[in-house]
Amino acid sequence: MTSTGGPSVGATLRLLDKADKEIVKLDRAIVGAVYKFQHEFRKNPEAPGFDLKPLKGHERLWSARVNREYRALLVRLGGNDWLLVSVKHRGHVHRNLDRFAYGINQITGAIEYVDLHVVEEDVLGEGGSGEHAERPAQEAAVPEAPLFAAYTARQLADLGVAEPLIPIALKLTTDDELLGLAEYAPRHTGEVLLRLRDGVPYQQVMDEVTAPVAVAGSPGSTDGENWRAAADRSQAVVITDDESLRGIIEEGDFGRWKVFLHPTQERLVARTYSGPARVGGGPGTGKTIVALHRVKHLVERLPPGHNKPVLFTTFNKNLAADLRSRLLSLGGPHLLARVDILHVDQLATRVVSEADPGNAKRRIDDTQALREWRQLLVEAGESRWDAEFLCDEWNQVILGQAVSSRADYFRARRAGRGRSVSRADRAEIWQLAERFTQRLDVNGWETHRQVAERAAQLETARQHKIEERRRQEEESGGPGNIHAQSGTGAWMRYRYRHIVVDEAQDLGAAHWKMLRSMAPREADDIFLVGDTHQRIYDNQVTLGSLGVNIRGRSSKLTLSYRTTREILSAAIRILEGTDFDDLDGGSDDLAGYRSVLHGGRPRLRSADSWDKELDLVVEQVQAWHDVPRESVAVCVPTNDMADEVVTRLARRGIMATKITGDGARGVEGVHVGTMYRFKGLEYRCMIIAGVSEGLVPRAAVDAWERTDRLRHRRELQRARSLLFVAATRARDALTISWNGEPSRFLRPLGAGDR
Numbered sequence: 001m002t003s004t005g006g007p008s009v010g011a012t013l014r015l016l017d018k019a020d021k022e023i024v025k026l027d028r029a030i031v032g033a034v035y036k037f038q039h040e041f042r043k044n045p046e047a048p049g050f051d052l053k054p055l056k057g058h059e060r061l062w063s064a065r066v067n068r069e070y071r072a073l074l075v076r077l078g079g080n081d082w083l084l085v086s087v088k089h090r091g092h093v094h095r096n097l098d099r100f101a102y103g104i105n106q107i108t109g110a111i112e113y114v115d116l117h118v119v120e121e122d123v124l125g126e127g128g129s130g131e132h133a134e135r136p137a138q139e140a141a142v143p144e145a146p147l148f149a150a151y152t153a154r155q156l157a158d159l160g161v162a163e164p165l166i167p168i169a170l171k172l173t174t175d176d177e178l179l180g181l182a183e184y185a186p187r188h189t190g191e192v193l194l195r196l197r198d199g200v201p202y203q204q205v206m207d208e209v210t211a212p213v214a215v216a217g218s219p220g221s222t223d224g225e226n227w228r229a230a231a232d233r234s235q236a237v238v239i240t241d242d243e244s245l246r247g248i249i250e251e252g253d254f255g256r257w258k259v260f261l262h263p264t265q266e267r268l269v270a271r272t273y274s275g276p277a278r279v280g281g282g283p284g285t286g287k288t289i290v291a292l293h294r295v296k297h298l299v300e301r302l303p304p305g306h307n308k309p310v311l312f313t314t315f316n317k318n319l320a321a322d323l324r325s326r327l328l329s330l331g332g333p334h335l336l337a338r339v340d341i342l343h344v345d346q347l348a349t350r351v352v353s354e355a356d357p358g359n360a361k362r363r364i365d366d367t368q369a370l371r372e373w374r375q376l377l378v379e380a381g382e383s384r385w386d387a388e389f390l391c392d393e394w395n396q397v398i399l400g401q402a403v404s405s406r407a408d409y410f411r412a413r414r415a416g417r418g419r420s421v422s423r424a425d426r427a428e429i430w431q432l433a434e435r436f437t438q439r440l441d442v443n444g445w446e447t448h449r450q451v452a453e454r455a456a457q458l459e460t461a462r463q464h465k466i467e468e469r470r471r472q473e474e475e476s477g478g479p480g481n482i483h484a485q486s487g488t489g490a491w492m493r494y495r496y497r498h499i500v501v502d503e504a505q506d507l508g509a510a511h512w513k514m515l516r517s518m519a520p521r522e523a524d525d526i527f528l529v530g531d532t533h534q535r536i537y538d539n540q541v542t543l544g545s546l547g548v549n550i551r552g553r554s555s556k557l558t559l560s561y562r563t564t565r566e567i568l569s570a571a572i573r574i575l576e577g578t579d580f581d582d583l584d585g586g587s588d589d590l591a592g593y594r595s596v597l598h599g600g601r602p603r604l605r606s607a608d609s610w611d612k613e614l615d616l617v618v619e620q621v622q623a624w625h626d627v628p629r630e631s632v633a634v635c636v637p638t639n640d641m642a643d644e645v646v647t648r649l650a651r652r653g654i655m656a657t658k659i660t661g662d663g664a665r666g667v668e669g670v671h672v673g674t675m676y677r678f679k680g681l682e683y684r685c686m687i688i689a690g691v692s693e694g695l696v697p698r699a700a701v702d703a704w705e706r707t708d709r710l711r712h713r714r715e716l717q718r719a720r721s722l723l724f725v726a727a728t729r730a731r732d733a734l735t736i737s738w739n740g741e742p743s744r745f746l747r748p749l750g751a752g753d754r
Contacts, residue, residue: 011045011080017235020248023087028626033067039242077227085113101164109215110234112162112186123180144173160210162189182596190596212263268555269293276526277553282593283728284562287529291502294527296331298498299338308340309497315506317343318663319680344511345448348455355458361446369447376436394433399453400509406430419708452510459517494520504530508539516547532580532588534725542585550584558592564599567734571727573748578717602734604751613739614648617689620735621654624685631684633671635726637695645672675722678729686730693741720745
């Protein structure tokens with residue numbers, strides 16, 4: 001019906017979840033028109049050019065002109081409060097007036113909108129162009145059992161499934177249809193149906209998914225106040241300025257992580273854990289989102305104060321900077337004021353600097369350390385040992401077990417190192433390790449791993465002092481000698497009460513020993529998120545052996561909301577035949593991991609030479625002309641290749657910026673970098689170039705197959721993980737190219753067959 005009284009000048013405009021996914025698929029010119037529309041609409045929805053009017057047969061659904069061909073569909077919440085739910089071609093609007101379903105969910109109290117015509121056509125093929133319509137007659141004659149035949153419409157409604165979608169849900173017969181429905185359905189509906197399909201008992205879905213978001217009373221009543229309250233319960237974002245909408249549409253930053261959590265995620269965030277807890281899951285499942293909200297949850301439970309008892313850490317400075325920015329957006333400066341945000345090497349450096357403020361040594365990374373090992377062997381005329389083995393032995397065994405003498409090294413365990421060494425071998429290795437350490441000292445260098453080990457020792461010593469003091473107080477029945485303790489300062493306190501770790505799979509043993517000593521062993525002490533399928537450094541640890549016991553407190557997220565299932569399926573096939581650990585001595589897999597998004601299949605392209613492949617890269621970037629350059633990335637195996645890509649793009653008039661250890665060098669242009677640089681990033685369109693045998697994996701890896709099979713297997717796994725990480729950075733489109741022979745990792749994708 002037509003609202004009483006037209007809207008007055010000035011409006012609040014909100015964007016409903018999933019509307020951004022629909023808008024971003026429109027032609028760039030139309031997306032630009034949407035930007036202009038929202039800007040002008042917020043100023044004055046009464047402007048005649050909008051032709052704002054209620055749709056025939058609908059109580060609250062209105063349409064407004066975006067341009068000559070497209071119209072915006074808006075739910076009027078009341079007064080000047082509007083919810084943008086879709087942008088459609090005007091012909092579609094007129095033809096399908098009776099197929100637009102919207103309302104307030106009777107269970108969750110949230111506003112839901114569905115275009116039933118699109119769902120029926122794309123999911124069930126009822127428009128004649130779908131999957132069912134293409135089946136041969138003999139196949140179509142064989143009835144398939146509905147996926148949800150065991151449930152009634154009432155049961156699904158009680159779980160909060162959107163009522164207009166229940167008849168469609170009860171018709172579904174394949175997992176592809178279910179995933180298709182989940183793409184269009186409200187997120188709660190999708191989660192309920194996917195959990196039921198996974199075999200989770202009905203009552204468990206009710207308790208774990210529906211109950212946390214259920215509201216009391218009658219959320220479906222139609223007065224304006226209830227619709228505004230429903231909007232606040234919905235996954236919708238208020239558009240405050242032009243840039244906020246641009247970020248939502250072009251970068252995918254809908255703000256979901258800032259405000260909304262799935263019930264599954266919410267339980268993980270708000271739960272009280274009796275000790276360390278881990279959340280795993282594949283790319284795009286929201287692990288970092290959970291970590292951000294977990295930090296906020298822990299801070300909100302702190303007593304008033306000005307200290308920083310919560311540590312939020314990850315494995316490199318770029319990711320730490322991103323976490324800081326996102327946490328600021330999530331909770332503002334008051335939240336940030338109670339949290340220490342540092343990457344683990346920065347944290348270790350702080351600990352060591354406090355203990356040795358006069359230390360002026362320069363930190364070097366693993367790459368430079370390996371170069372120094374190679375140079376040492378050349379100078380010593382040593383050919384029996386190779387630099388990679390010695391560097392790993394020094395990192396994993398000598399530093400990893402805090403070995404400080406020749407005798408200790410003879411006793412050190414080498415489980416998992418693969419290649420066995422005799423007592424005489426150990427004597428030679430120890431002598432070379434001493435010469436390497438002396439070489440670093442002479443040059444005034446130390447490695448980040450050395451710093452991490454020393455920090456772990458210092459923090460372990462601090463922990464022992466704290467626990468000894470606690471024992472003394474318990475035995476004496478009161479505080480210890482205050483005068484004797486006055487000089488110890490912070491040594492008598494743990495640095496943190498809570499520790500949250502992002503990208504946990506890439507931390508080394510020394511990092512974990514340091515972190516374990518920084519917080520008391522109490523409830524909610526350590527919370528970590530990570531995925532070993534994305535491990536890009538050779539830091540395989542067993543957390544239980546390092547005092548971080550996550551047994552019984554490990555959960556997994558399985559739904560990806562970033563990458564399409566076509567890209568995800570290809571990425572998972574890259575990992576075929578490889579086993580992954582779970583950070584605690586067991587195995588991990590991606591069972592049940594899937595995407596609710598649909599898109600085109602990854603494109604595979606070959607070239608005769610690297611020069612020709614560079615031309616393919618330019619051609620593909622040009623083909624994505626309607627995508628902002630900053631939303632496109634090119635990933636390659638080496639730094640030199642990255643430089644060549646930047647140069648070739650510039651020669652063709654395409655601005656590009658290289659990603660370094662400090663992040664992107666510029667704010668504009670296509671992002672280009674090595675596979676290591678793309679960890680934690682996301683792009684609408686991605687090219688992975690140079691995926692040739694000998695580069696991915698690098699040729700030197702196969703030399704280990706003869707001398708150290710375990711090392712060979714680990715290096716191949718790491719190379720696969722790097723390619724997996726790169727592929728899953730793509731949100732909408734992925735192209736993989738090579739020259740010469742394609743990488744063996746691409747064979748499951750059919751690369752060698754064309």
